[in-house]
Amino acid sequence: MRWTKVLTVGAAASLGFVAACGAPAANTGNNGASGGNDKVEGAAAALDPNAKGPAPEVPGAKKGGTLTVSYSTVPANFDPSDQFYQDTAVIFSLTHRALTTFTMRNGKMVLVPDLATDLGKSSEDGLTWTFTLKDGIKYEDGTPVKAQDIVFAAKRSFDPDLAANGPTYQREFFKGGADYQGPYKGDKNWNGVEAKDDKTVVFHLEKRFETLPYFVSFNQFTPIPEAKDKKADYQLHPLATGPYMFDKYTPGTELTLKRNPNWDPATDPARNDYPDAFHFKFGQDVLKTQTAILASNGDDATTLNWDSIDSSLVPQIEGEKKAQFEEGPSSCVIMVNMDATKIPMPVRKAIAKAWPFDSIHKAGGETSHSYSPASTIIPPQIPGHLDYVVDGMNGKGDGDAAAAKKMLADAGYGPDKPFELTYYYTNDDDIAQKVNQVRKQKLQDAGFKVTDIGVPGKERRKIVGKPNGKYNMLQSPRGWCFDWPSADSIIPPTIGSIALSQGGTTFGNFSDAKIDAEIKRIQQLSITDQGPEWGKMDKWLTENYLLAIPDYNDKGNSVFGTKVMNVHNNPNKGMPEITQIWINQ
Amino acid sequence: MENPLNAMPGAAFEIEAEATPPPAVVAPEHKDVRTGRSPGQVAWDRLKKDKVAIVCAVIILFFILVAIFAPLLTALQGTDPTTGLPASPDRTNTDLVDIDGNPLVGMSPHHWLGVEPRLGRDLFARWAYGARPSLIIGFVAAAASTIIGVTLGLLGGYVGGAVDRVISWVVDFFLSLPLLLLVLAIVPIVQLRIAGGNDLTAEELSTIRFWVIIAVLVAFGWMGLARLVRGEVKSLREREFVQAARAIGVPTHQVLFKEVLPNLVGPIIVSASIAVPAYITFEATLSYLGAGLVEPTASWGRTISDAQNSFAIYPLWLWPSVIALSALVLALSLLGDSIRDAFDPTSRR
Numbered sequence: 001m002r003w004t005k006v007l008t009v010g011a012a013a014s015l016g017f018v019a020a021c022g023a024p025a026a027n028t029g030n031n032g033a034s035g036g037n038d039k040v041e042g043a044a045a046a047l048d049p050n051a052k053g054p055a056p057e058v059p060g061a062k063k064g065g066t067l068t069v070s071y072s073t074v075p076a077n078f079d080p081s082d083q084f085y086q087d088t089a090v091i092f093s094l095t096h097r098a099l100t101t102f103t104m105r106n107g108k109m110v111l112v113p114d115l116a117t118d119l120g121k122s123s124e125d126g127l128t129w130t131f132t133l134k135d136g137i138k139y140e141d142g143t144p145v146k147a148q149d150i151v152f153a154a155k156r157s158f159d160p161d162l163a164a165n166g167p168t169y170q171r172e173f174f175k176g177g178a179d180y181q182g183p184y185k186g187d188k189n190w191n192g193v194e195a196k197d198d199k200t201v202v203f204h205l206e207k208r209f210e211t212l213p214y215f216v217s218f219n220q221f222t223p224i225p226e227a228k229d230k231k232a233d234y235q236l237h238p239l240a241t242g243p244y245m246f247d248k249y250t251p252g253t254e255l256t257l258k259r260n261p262n263w264d265p266a267t268d269p270a271r272n273d274y275p276d277a278f279h280f281k282f283g284q285d286v287l288k289t290q291t292a293i294l295a296s297n298g299d300d301a302t303t304l305n306w307d308s309i310d311s312s313l314v315p316q317i318e319g320e321k322k323a324q325f326e327e328g329p330s331s332c333v334i335m336v337n338m339d340a341t342k343i344p345m346p347v348r349k350a351i352a353k354a355w356p357f358d359s360i361h362k363a364g365g366e367t368s369h370s371y372s373p374a375s376t377i378i379p380p381q382i383p384g385h386l387d388y389v390v391d392g393m394n395g396k397g398d399g400d401a402a403a404a405k406k407m408l409a410d411a412g413y414g415p416d417k418p419f420e421l422t423y424y425y426t427n428d429d430d431i432a433q434k435v436n437q438v439r440k441q442k443l444q445d446a447g448f449k450v451t452d453i454g455v456p457g458k459e460r461r462k463i464v465g466k467p468n469g470k471y472n473m474l475q476s477p478r479g480w481c482f483d484w485p486s487a488d489s490i491i492p493p494t495i496g497s498i499a500l501s502q503g504g505t506t507f508g509n510f511s512d513a514k515i516d517a518e519i520k521r522i523q524q525l526s527i528t529d530q531g532p533e534w535g536k537m538d539k540w541l542t543e544n545y546l547l548a549i550p551d552y553n554d555k556g557n558s559v560f561g562t563k564v565m566n567v568h569n570n571p572n573k574g575m576p577e578i579t580q581i582w583i584n585q
Numbered sequence: 586m587e588n589p590l591n592a593m594p595g596a597a598f599e600i601e602a603e604a605t606p607p608p609a610v611v612a613p614e615h616k617d618v619r620t621g622r623s624p625g626q627v628a629w630d631r632l633k634k635d636k637v638a639i640v641c642a643v644i645i646l647f648f649i650l651v652a653i654f655a656p657l658l659t660a661l662q663g664t665d666p667t668t669g670l671p672a673s674p675d676r677t678n679t680d681l682v683d684i685d686g687n688p689l690v691g692m693s694p695h696h697w698l699g700v701e702p703r704l705g706r707d708l709f710a711r712w713a714y715g716a717r718p719s720l721i722i723g724f725v726a727a728a729a730s731t732i733i734g735v736t737l738g739l740l741g742g743y744v745g746g747a748v749d750r751v752i753s754w755v756v757d758f759f760l761s762l763p764l765l766l767l768v769l770a771i772v773p774i775v776q777l778r779i780a781g782g783n784d785l786t787a788e789e790l791s792t793i794r795f796w797v798i799i800a801v802l803v804a805f806g807w808m809g810l811a812r813l814v815r816g817e818v819k820s821l822r823e824r825e826f827v828q829a830a831r832a833i834g835v836p837t838h839q840v841l842f843k844e845v846l847p848n849l850v851g852p853i854i855v856s857a858s859i860a861v862p863a864y865i866t867f868e869a870t871l872s873y874l875g876a877g878l879v880e881p882t883a884s885w886g887r888t889i890s891d892a893q894n895s896f897a898i899y900p901l902w903l904w905p906s907v908i909a910l911s912a913l914v915l916a917l918s919l920l921g922d923s924i925r926d927a928f929d930p931t932s933r934r
Contacts, residue, residue: 287894311703312895314685359679362703367685398679427790428773430891433880434704436787438677454790454879456773 047213049119051112051269055103058272058566058580065583066277067564068303070289074252074282079235081156081163083219087306090575091280093271094257095240096222099131099150099201100213103270104570104577109485111213112269115145115223115241116201119213126208127175131201131216138262139225140245147195149223154193154201157220158182162231167483169215175204184231214484243273243579255280274582286310290559294321301561302583306575308370309557317369317559326567327369330556330574333379333490334371334479335548340508342472345546346411347419351473352393352549354404354446356438361552363438364431371552377507377538378487379553381571384531385487388539395552404446418449423474424463427454467505475505479554485572487534492519495547508547515545625850628927638923644916648909652716659710665695672696674714674883678705688899699901701891712905714883718795719913723865726802731857734807735849738814739841743822752815756808764805769876772797791882798877802864810856814849821845851928858921862914869910885910 075088080096083089093101101114113119116131123129137145157163157170159182171177174192181187194202203212215221228239237246243265244257257278265273286307292300294316309317309325317325336355338348361371373395378385413419421443426432433454440450453470455463464475482489493499496519497511518540522533541547556574558567563584570577632638651658655674662672667680667690678700682688686703690696698708741752775797776790785793821827822845830844871877872886880887885906892902 310894311686312898314687315898356679358684359677362679362682362684362686362705363677365686365703425787427787427879428875430875430880430887433787437675437881438679438704440787441677452786454785454787456777 046108046110047119048110048112048269051103051110053268054265055268055270055272055579058274058582061272061274061566061580061582062584063274063276063582065275065302065563065585066279067275067578067581067583068279068281068299069578070281070284070293070303070305072284072286072289072307076165077235077251078238078246078249078255079162079232080153080219080222080224080238081159082165082235084165084167086573086575089219089573090306090578091255091257091278092219092222093242093579094244094278095242095246095260096219096238097137097241097268098218098221099216101217101270102570102572104568104580107568107571109570109572111217114217114268114270115150116216120216122210122212126210127205129203129205129209129212130196131203133199133201134267135199136264137241137267138264139223140240140260140262142262143225145223145241146198146225147201148198149225150201150221151193151195152183152226152229153224154203154221155180155183155186155190156224156229158186159184163220166220167215167218169209169483170220173205173207173209173212175206177206183226211484211486211488214486217484243268243271244278247277253282255282271579272582273579287312293559293561294324296324296562301563304558304560304564304567304576304581306556306558308555309367309559311365311367313559314367314369324560324562325369326558326560326569326576327555328569328574329372329379329381329571330481330554331379331483331485331572332479332481332554332574333374333377334551334554335377335477335507336473336551337475337478337505337507337548338473338546339471339475340510340545340547343419343421344411346407347413348546349391350404350407350411350419350446351421351443351448352391352546353407354399354401354443354448355549356399356442357395357551358398359438359442360435363435369557370555372555374550374553376550377541377548378490378534379482382482382485382487382490382531382534384533384535386532386535386539388542390539390542390546393542393549395550399442399446401442401446408447413447415447418447420449420451421473422451422453423471424453424455424460424469425474426457426460428456432457465504467500467509475509477505477507479551481554482572486530487538488523488530491534491537491541492523495519495541506547508545510545510547512545515541623847624928628851628924631927632923635923635927637919638927641916641920641923644912645920648716648913649720651713652720655710655713655717658713659707662695662697662707662709665707672707672710674706674710675881676706678707679703681705692901698905702895702899702902708902708905711883711888712885712909715885715888715906716909716913718878718882718884719865719868719886719910722795722799722802722868723861723917726799726806726864727857727860729799729803730806730860731810731853733803734810734856735814735846735853737807738811739818739845741811742815742818743837743841743845745819749815752811756811756815759805759808762805765870768801768805768871769874771801772871772876775801787879787881791879794877794879795882798868798871802867806860806864810853810860813852813856817849817852818845821848855921855925855928858924859918862917862921865910865917866914 071087073087075085078088080092083092097114099114099116100111100119102109103112111119115133115137117134121130133145133147139145154170157166158177158180162182176190176192180190180192192204196202223241224234225239236249240246240260241263243260243263245260247256247258249255259273259276287310289305290307290310290313293303293305294313338351340348357373375389375394376385376387380387408414408419425436436452440452443450463469464471469475477494480490480494494507496515498516499506500509500511518537522530522537525533542550554574556569558569558576560567565582565584566580567576568580659672659674664671665678668678670676670678672695681690681700682702682705688700688702688705691699696707696709698712700706701708701711737752741749776793779793779797827840827844830840868877869886869889872884873890877886878884888906889903889910896903
């Protein structure tokens with residue numbers, strides 16, 4: 001999943017977060033292969049193939065009102081095929097229905113059928129998946145949704161122009177997907193996805209893809225009627241199937257949604273429709289918006305913001321405005337990346353010992369509300385997460401310079417022969433410059449020679465995304481945001497030679513036969529068995545390789561006016577679960 | 586100001602007087618005896634009697650002293666008891682801020698102006714050192730742009746012809762450029778060019794940025810004066826004393842520097858003294874907008890930009906830099922005003 005808050009969380013942006021989940025290099029590195037066929041009742045993502053509409057009522061919720069959502073980023077477009085962003089995913093959850101979808105039950109996310117009647121049926125060999133559509137699903141204009149429309153949308157997600165920013169799993173897993181160019185430019189006879197009849201969608205796969213039911217919850221699997229596709233202009237008014245539809249959209253500025261008269265709640269197990277309308281305002285100033293929302297005068301009382309809380313407002317949301325703030329885990333785990341081919345293991349351990357976690361968080365303006373310290377690669381909300389701490393590396397504290405010095409001395413480095421750390425930092429961002437000052441001084445305190453090369457942010461993304469750069473640490477990715485709650489969307493895409501073979505950088509930039517063998521072994525297991533094995537591998541990696549130092553788990557924040565009710569964080573996205581919010585008028 | 590080599594001191598004054606539109610102003614009720622004094626001397630005398638000018642000069646002197654003795658002043662704060670480190674504008678002390686980045690120490694004997702949120706750097710040290718880039722940029726850029734402006738103005742006005750046309754064209758061209766927009770775009774580019782490769786550490790980069798800003802300010806700051814000088818020279822060169830000097834075969838450079846230039850001292854000083862605060866403001870603006878000085882150089886503009894969002898909860902961060910910048914710019918501007926008045930024979934102060 002792409003990180004959309006790049007510009008808002010100055011700190012995150014400065015730390016080179018962008019490349020983590022947003023850079024094309026990292027994007028193509030998604031290699032979520034998996035094996036097995038059993039479904040697991042996970043900590044965060046249970047599957048409920050039998051869920052039926054309508055969605056359970058929120059106790060006490062009333063209909064009516066307009067929810068305003070003001071936030072800092074600006075969606076590039078609203079083309080369903082092109083979406084891989086957290087903010088548009090939330091907006092589309094109101095207007096567009098895919099084959100499956102996540103819904104929040106008691107704070108946990110559950111995968112339920114949406115347009116499909118179940119979570120898909122897999123063939124014996126796992127290479128063919130069949131989804132059957134529910135009856136009576138209509139677009140906002142009253143025309144019925146057909147299986148062909150889903151197929152067309154799936155094909156459209158291969159278009160190199162219309163879906164340039166979308167996910168790439170379909171390329172890897174769908175039969176013949178590697179070279180397919182979509183319905184306009186590609187092979188007319190391509191049938192990796194086909195409609196058997198008006199109600200049946202069939203996916204033909206290149207290899208086993210047990211997490212396909214998760215994948216078809218993406219916007220790329222919301223129906224688009226071929227006859228009404230205006231290509232690049234379709235994004236101005238994509239046809240809605242959800243409880244709301246586009247009312248007025250001014251690209252780059254705002255979007256209003258109104259009720260969709262052709263949405264039938266009886267078919268929808270995931271969505272409530274309490275507000276009468278939604279008003280999204282893009283590119284807003286974070287501090288101003290949040291300050292106004294906390295004051296809650298007039299329209300601000302019905303406004304929501306999902307940017308990270310500004311540190312100057314922390315006293316308010318910890319004090320009398322506590323009820324107007326909600327935080328929770330997001331899908332992103334952040335690491336301190338090192339190049340294991342250039343830094344020997346004892347020195348990597350010394351870096352971990354010296355790493356000034358707290359100082360860097362402080363300098364970056366991060367607050368205890370924007371992150372929680374991490375000691376593992378797999379975040380806690382993923383099934384199989386193993387809670388471990390290796391050598392006191394718990395993402396807390398300010399580093400132990402003296403101990404690190406001693407470790408360096410033991411490894412043969414001293415004042416006369418210091419170990420040189422070379423990294424790139426963003427020098428056109430104020431916070432990045434400050435973070436660098438702190439980091440540099442603290443590493444120097446621990447006896448390292450630090451060569452900090454300052455380059456503009458865009459330049460840096462390019463440089464640190466290429467293997468064999470001049471750096472020996474802090475290359476991409478800065479972290480990873482999982483696309484679905486399973487560790488097979490975290491470890492295989494970021495570690496090992498398969499990830500490295502995608503052309504980008506990885507955790508450690510390192511390949512080792514043992515690591516590859518372990519990944520392969522776990523992928524052969526059934527999903528039930530995979531979880532704990534990934535957890536064990538996580539610990540094994542940190543103990544024996546320490547390719548990257550676990551730093552922190554990112555948190556999602558929501559600030560909302562006094563009349564906005566039932567705001568809960570979606571732990572898979574770090575965004576509020578917008579379909580359950582209601583307005584207390 | 587005073588130029589003992591001035592060939593015709595009396596003439597210089599007359600010119601100043603004649604140049605003023607209503608000749609009646611040169612009224613006979615003038616009591617002070619000015620004969621034999623250069624316009625510079627006259628101005629100096631008037632300036633000395635101007636209370637505003639004196640106060641402003643004291644303020645400016647204060648900031649110059651702060652800038653010069655910044656290390657000494659910073660050292661007076663002694664060693665921080667928590668970190669055991671002497672105060673320094675660059676040293677970050679994150680022990681002095683809580684986990685959300687809010688300072689744990691306020692104004693104290695060891696931190697006269699508290700510490701910076703998030704980084705824990707000593708704010709007094711940053712304030713004192715922050716005076717340096719402002720003053721250096723202000724004065725160096727003003728001096729350099731004055732030299733360029735005067736030289737080109739003299740050349741264009743005196744030589745005339747093709748040279749004048751080229752210079753005038755260049756002046757017009759530079760004046761037509763949208764300054765702020767261009768500078769915002771140019772500073773990072775020039776910096777990148779100078780850096781050549783990408784192997785600059787934060788300190789090197791900061792130094793380069795500092796000089797790039799001076800260069801950019803000079804490059805876009807000389808035109809006004811050049812135009813002014815050119816106009817003045819164009820009228821001066823037709824004057825009798827210049828004609829006479831040329832007639833008796835005085836070399837051109839002597840004519841320029843000994844006959845023409847002394848008569849331009851007034852406007853040049855006025856222009857330079859107004860340029861200094863303008864450059865200081867511009868540096869602060871650029872730093873505020875993020876195209877100016879970069880970490881770790883301490884700069885008031887940067888501090889203001891950092892501190893503005895935390896004003897409600899930590900005003901101490903913002904105030905010293907805002908007050909210092911405002912006071913310095915105001916003092917320099919008022920002093921410039923006073924100097925202009927002192928040189929202007931029509932003003933009655």
